[in-house]
Amino acid sequence: xxxxxxxxxxxxxxxxxxxxxxxxxxxxxxxxxxxxxxxxxxxxxxxxxxxxxxxxxxxxxxxxxxxxxxxxxxxxxxxxxxxxxxxxxxxxxxxxxxxxxxxxxxxxxxxxxxxxxxxxxxxxxxxxxxxxxxxxxxxxxxxxxxxxxxxxxxxxxxxxxxxxxxxxxxxxxxxxxxxxxxxxxxxxxxxxxxxxxxxxxxxxxxxxxxxxxxxxxxxxxxxxxxxxxxxxxxxxxxxxxxxxxxxxxxxxxxxxxxxxxxxxxxxxxxxxxxxxxxxxxxxxxxxxxxxxxxxxxxx
Amino acid sequence: xxxxxxxxxxxxxxxxxxxxxxxxxxxxxxxxxxxxxxxxxxxxxxxxxxxxxxxxxxxxxxxxxxxxxxxxxxxxxxxxxxxxxxxxxxxxxxxxxxxxxxxxxxxxxxxxxxxxxxxxxxxxxxxxxxxxxxxxxxxxxxxxxxxxxxxxxxxxxxxxxxxxxxxxxxxxxxxxxxxxxxxxxxxxxxxxxxxxxxxxxxxxxxxxxxxxxxxxxxxxxxxxxxxxxxxxxxxxxxxxxxxxxxxxxxxxxxxxxxxxxxxxxxxxxxxxxxxxxxxxxxxxxxxxxxxxxxxxxxx
Amino acid sequence: xxxxxxxxxxxxxxxxxxxxxxxxxxxxxxxxxxxxxxxxxxxxxxxxxxxxxxxxxxxxxxxxxxxxxxxxxxxxxxxxxxxxxxxxxxxxxxxxxxxxxxxxxxxxxxxxxxxxxxxxxxxxxxxxxxxxxxxxxxxxxxxxxxxxxxxxxxxxxxxxxxxxxxxxxxxxxxxxxxxxxxxxxxxxxxxxxxxxxxxxxxxxxxxxxxxxxxxxxxxxxxxxxxxxxxxxxxxxxxxxxxxxxxxxxxxxxxxxxxxxxxxxxxxxxxxxxxxxxxxxxxxxxxxxxxxxxxxxxxx
Ligand SMILES: [Cu+2]
Ligand SMILES: [Cu+2]
Ligand SMILES: [Cu+2]
Ligand SMILES: [Cu+2]
Ligand SMILES: [Cu+2]
Ligand SMILES: [Cu+2]
Ligand code: NA
Ligand code: NA
Ligand code: NA
Ligand code: NA
Ligand code: NA
Ligand code: NA
Ligand SMILES: [Zn+2]
Ligand SMILES: [Zn+2]
Ligand SMILES: [Zn+2]
Ligand SMILES: [Zn+2]
Ligand SMILES: [Zn+2]
Ligand SMILES: [Zn+2]
Ligand SMILES: [Zn+2]
Ligand SMILES: [Zn+2]
Ligand SMILES: [Zn+2]
Numbered sequence: 103x104x105x106x107x108x109x110x111x112x113x114x115x116x117x118x119x120x121x122x123x124x125x126x127x128x129x130x131x132x133x134x135x136x137x138x139x140x141x142x143x144x145x146x147x148x149x150x151x152x153x154x155x156x157x158x159x160x161x162x163x164x165x166x167x168x169x170x171x172x173x174x175x176x177x178x179x180x181x182x183x184x185x186x187x188x189x190x191x192x193x194x195x196x197x198x199x200x201x202x203x204x205x206x207x208x209x210x211x212x213x214x215x216x217x218x219x220x221x222x223x224x225x226x227x228x229x230x231x232x233x234x235x236x237x238x239x240x241x242x243x244x245x246x247x248x249x250x251x252x253x254x255x256x257x258x259x260x261x262x263x264x265x266x267x268x269x270x271x272x273x274x275x276x277x278x279x280x281x282x283x284x285x286x287x288x289x290x291x292x293x294x295x296x297x298x299x300x301x302x303x304x305x306x307x308x309x310x311x312x313x314x315x316x317x318x319x320x321x322x323x324x325x326x327x328x329x330x331x332x333x334x335x336x337x338x339x340x341x342x343x344x345x346x347x348x349x350x351x352x353x354x355x356x357x358x359x360x361x362x363x364x365x366x367x368x369x370x371x372x373x374x375x376x377x378x379x380x381x382x383x384x385x386x387x388x389x390x391x392x393x394x395x396x397x398x399x400x401x
Numbered sequence: 402x403x404x405x406x407x408x409x410x411x412x413x414x415x416x417x418x419x420x421x422x423x424x425x426x427x428x429x430x431x432x433x434x435x436x437x438x439x440x441x442x443x444x445x446x447x448x449x450x451x452x453x454x455x456x457x458x459x460x461x462x463x464x465x466x467x468x469x470x471x472x473x474x475x476x477x478x479x480x481x482x483x484x485x486x487x488x489x490x491x492x493x494x495x496x497x498x499x500x501x502x503x504x505x506x507x508x509x510x511x512x513x514x515x516x517x518x519x520x521x522x523x524x525x526x527x528x529x530x531x532x533x534x535x536x537x538x539x540x541x542x543x544x545x546x547x548x549x550x551x552x553x554x555x556x557x558x559x560x561x562x563x564x565x566x567x568x569x570x571x572x573x574x575x576x577x578x579x580x581x582x583x584x585x586x587x588x589x590x591x592x593x594x595x596x597x598x599x600x601x602x603x604x605x606x607x608x609x610x611x612x613x614x615x616x617x618x619x620x621x622x623x624x625x626x627x628x629x630x631x632x633x634x635x636x637x638x639x640x641x642x643x644x645x646x647x648x649x650x651x652x653x654x655x656x657x658x659x660x661x662x663x664x665x666x667x668x669x670x671x672x673x674x675x676x677x678x679x680x681x682x683x684x685x686x687x688x689x690x691x692x693x694x695x696x697x698x699x700x
Numbered sequence: 701x702x703x704x705x706x707x708x709x710x711x712x713x714x715x716x717x718x719x720x721x722x723x724x725x726x727x728x729x730x731x732x733x734x735x736x737x738x739x740x741x742x743x744x745x746x747x748x749x750x751x752x753x754x755x756x757x758x759x760x761x762x763x764x765x766x767x768x769x770x771x772x773x774x775x776x777x778x779x780x781x782x783x784x785x786x787x788x789x790x791x792x793x794x795x796x797x798x799x800x801x802x803x804x805x806x807x808x809x810x811x812x813x814x815x816x817x818x819x820x821x822x823x824x825x826x827x828x829x830x831x832x833x834x835x836x837x838x839x840x841x842x843x844x845x846x847x848x849x850x851x852x853x854x855x856x857x858x859x860x861x862x863x864x865x866x867x868x869x870x871x872x873x874x875x876x877x878x879x880x881x882x883x884x885x886x887x888x889x890x891x892x893x894x895x896x897x898x899x900x901x902x903x904x905x906x907x908x909x910x911x912x913x914x915x916x917x918x919x920x921x922x923x924x925x926x927x928x929x930x931x932x933x934x935x936x937x938x939x940x941x942x943x944x945x946x947x948x949x950x951x952x953x954x955x956x957x958x959x960x961x962x963x964x965x966x967x968x969x970x971x972x973x974x975x976x977x978x979x980x981x982x983x984x985x986x987x988x989x990x991x992x993x994x995x996x997x998x999x
Contacts, residue, residue, distance in 0.1 A: 191927070194926060194968075194971065196972035197974060197975060199974075201924070218929070218952035219951040220951065220952060222954060223954065232983040232984045235983060247944075247947050248948040249948040278984050280880050281880070281982070281985075316983055317983035317984060318982045320619065320660055322660035322662050326488060326526070327494055329517050333636070335938075336931070336955065336957075337939040337947065337953045338938040338944035339946035339947055341636040341637050346518075346546075347639070347646060347946070348637065348646070349518070349637055350548040351469055351518060352469055352516060352518065353517050353546055354516070354636050355519070355635035355636045356662055356664070361919075361920035361981070362920050362983070370493075376495025376497040377497055379496065383615065383660070384580070384615060384660065384661045385616035385661070386577050387580075388530070390578070581877075581878050620959075621959035621961050623961055625799070625825070626792065627792060628815070630816070639935060645817075646945060647937035648936055648937055649845065649847040650817060651817065652817040653934075655818065655821065655934065656934065656961050656962050658957075658958075658959040672792065673793055675794025675796040678795065682914065682959075683914060683915070683916045684828075685877050685916050688828055689877070
């Protein structure tokens with residue numbers, strides 16, 4: 103049984119939201135993590151459960167954050183019941199060894215240097231990948247481009263899809279193959295930031311880092327009531343500070359468009375207090391859960 | 402029963418086409434409109450009807466057009482049987498009051514200043530939005546960027562999808578959730594500009610302003626026989642006058658790519674008389690109606 | 701019966717792969733081709749056959765390659781059993797005569813000048829186009845932009861979808877209308893470059909020219925283990941040599957995003973020997989065959 107939007111919203115209200123704030127960047131140049139893979143059953147809505155496979159117990163997995171030139175050392179530990187692996191788009195290297203599937207009980211050291219700025223996806227690359235990603239094995243690595251403009255608030259949102267199979271079971275392969283998801287989420291749970299809004303104050307400048315983890319769906323990221331005066335996608339600005347490439351006068355964007363495995367960021371300034379929904383403007387996906395609220399409070 | 406392409410084409414031939422020309426811009430700086438919401442039954446093809454919910458009786462609703470800095474004052478009047486609302490992407494403001502749902506018989510004043518150039522979507526934002534959009538409640542606000550190059554002809558095309566439910570009824574929610582439309586249109590009716598082509602003369606420079614209103618589908622906008630020497634999307638040029646960003650020599654684009662709620666414009670010059678189809682080059686969507694003709698006549 | 705990924709991979713292993721290398725550019729300025737249309741039955745996997753309609757016996761059809769200013773003269777010869785035609789996006793001209801459908805036994809001369817750089821699609825434009833394209837009638841015209849950076853290896857990949865109908869028959873129109881393909885390919889056969897990898901050496905700089913022929917699906921082109929330091933799409937660079945538009949420091953892209961009928965190229969350098977899969981990162985489409993391997997051998 104596929105839960106309704108109301109059921110998903112109720113489940114989100116009683117769940118702890120996944121943190122969406124981007125923590126400040128420290129001055130480390132070597133960043134070490136242990137990613138432990140576990141498998142569990144998650145309640146999606148009252149009476150509806152599914153298998154989740156995760157890095158460190160959450161989906162998305164740990165948020166990695168650094169600068170160009172930083173080295174990341176990740177120890178992958180497989181405490182699951184089947185083979186798993188990891189592929190970091192943030193690093194350039196031959197996949198053969200570092201991305202190989204490791205058996206339950208095994209561990210693997212994965213080291214990469216972040217040579218290029220980006221909002222990079224990581225994910226389990228064990229076949230079938232649509233299963234491993236849809237079951238929860240994905241996350242983001244934010245490597246900041248140089249000379250970012252100062253902002254007051256920074257959030258990270260990772261979109262992903264869920265294809266419900268038998269109760270308590272994994273992703274329905276037929277639904278995934280058809281790319282018709284039951285649930286679409288920001289940061290792993292449908293509608294969680296409706297129940298638990300992200301917050302900012304009037305006058306704040308806000309940056310959203312956004313990654314589309316898929317496995318399949320696109321994302322047309324929009325903030326209701328807002329306009330993006332800055333859009334950076336996959337290595338390049340199209341609009342910055344209200345100035346668009348080749349364009350005179352003040353301009354902006356209504357959405358950040360991403361296909362699966364793309365990332366970017368947008369910035370906007372909020373001049374009035376209120377509730378600003380953020381959505382995948384592919385509306386049927388917003389209605390399946392790719393929807394939240396930015397609550398702007400008086401300064 | 403879903404009408405065939407031939408049935409849709411026959412219906413378009415006997416219907417009055419939605420105007421596609423962009424009217425010239427006057428010098429007003431405050432632009433006032435009344436948007437009256439009504440609900441009606443529309444004949445899609447002989448023997449096939451559906452509910453349409455509209456602003457001022459047409460879908461898309463009124464085309465708004467102005468410059469950066471213009472103020473728009475819209476009075477929304479709900480003469481329908483249920484709650485409706487409006488969200489203008491063209492303005493930046495807290496959604497709480499201006500985008501609220503108003504009951505039948507109510508009215509609401511919505512004022513925004515167009516701070517940024519763009520081809521902005523507007524739509525009913527009453528839940529479920531996929532219903533209100535697919536039933537016809539959407540339109541475009543064209544805020545011209547400064548220093549546009551002169552052109553001879555300007556058209557506005559808004560793509561939207563239809564998901565047929567019971568005869569005379571509203572959008573089929575299951576089809577919409579699966580994002581598999583029955584009909585895809587430019588300016589609200591499938592194939593209408595096949596029966597009633599848009600026209601230009603040889604030597605004319607033509608600009609198409611294009612908005613993808615969704616609720617879900619993407620648009621890969623192409624003009625058969627033409628190449629775009631200018632592409633502007635969501636605030637930025639990628640190619641202008643045959644010069645692409647970072648690119649030596651003459652270049653161009655075969656499509657303008659838009660996800661739902663994105664807009665932009667393209668320009669092309671037509672050197673020979675003939676029939677130039679314009680399509681969503683996602684071919685199955687063109688075959689569902691996202692197809693028309695630009696007729697270029699001898700100069 | 702839809703073949704499994706394993707069956708498709710086995711079939712690819714015993715088939716001759718479609719050549720993917722971009723041949724060097726000679727100094728001709730007039731380029732003449734004969735495109736002969738034939739219809740045949742193709743074995744997709746053991747016991748699964750489908751109709752293919754092709755230009756010169758292969759799908760994609762002949763790769764055309766030139767410079768801005770070159771003239772292409774194509775003689776289309778229809779040796780099939782029904783009407784066919786051709787539409788070259790690479791040329792600007794009135795469609796009426798050159799793109800008309802010609803009957804079996806007929807021939808047609810199609811001449812165009814390549815006025816603009818791009819990775820242009822061509823395809824049969826006989827109705828219903830989704831059938832003619834999905835049955836195999838498509839290909840690419842690569843018109844190089846000036847001042848390309850030198851690379852060591854160049855490949856051309858054309859994505860297309862297959863919608864299996866009755867055994868030995870053409871595209872299933874219902875599946876195509878729903879845009880849920882059974883098989884997705886690079887250069888006409890699922891998984892062919894897994895069995896027969898493309899090759900490069902350590903230290904090589906590699907350019908992939910990529911076209912999404914559709915008829916419907918999008919492509920989020922990614923090379924596992926690699927990052928694109930250069931991305932050119934539809935006439936413009938967004939990132940070149942690690943420098944992104946408006947962006948300080950070194951940056952890059954994880955995917956090249958294309959909607960149907962879009963093309964572009966990406967470049968990357970390979971510093972380690974190994975197997976680098978290239979995929980449509982819409983994972984369910986990769987699992988239907990949009991997957992191959994770039995084998996990087998020690999220098
Ligand atoms: Cu896994
Ligand atoms: Cu409404
Ligand atoms: Cu909206
Ligand atoms: Cu054909
Ligand atoms: Cu075409
Ligand atoms: Cu990946
Ligand atoms: Na990678
Ligand atoms: Na500007
Ligand atoms: Na808005
Ligand atoms: Na140029
Ligand atoms: Na063309
Ligand atoms: Na740079
Ligand atoms: Zn991967
Ligand atoms: Zn509140
Ligand atoms: Zn909402
Ligand atoms: Zn809205
Ligand atoms: Zn005519
Ligand atoms: Zn046509
Ligand atoms: Zn065509
Ligand atoms: Zn090997
Ligand atoms: Zn693979």
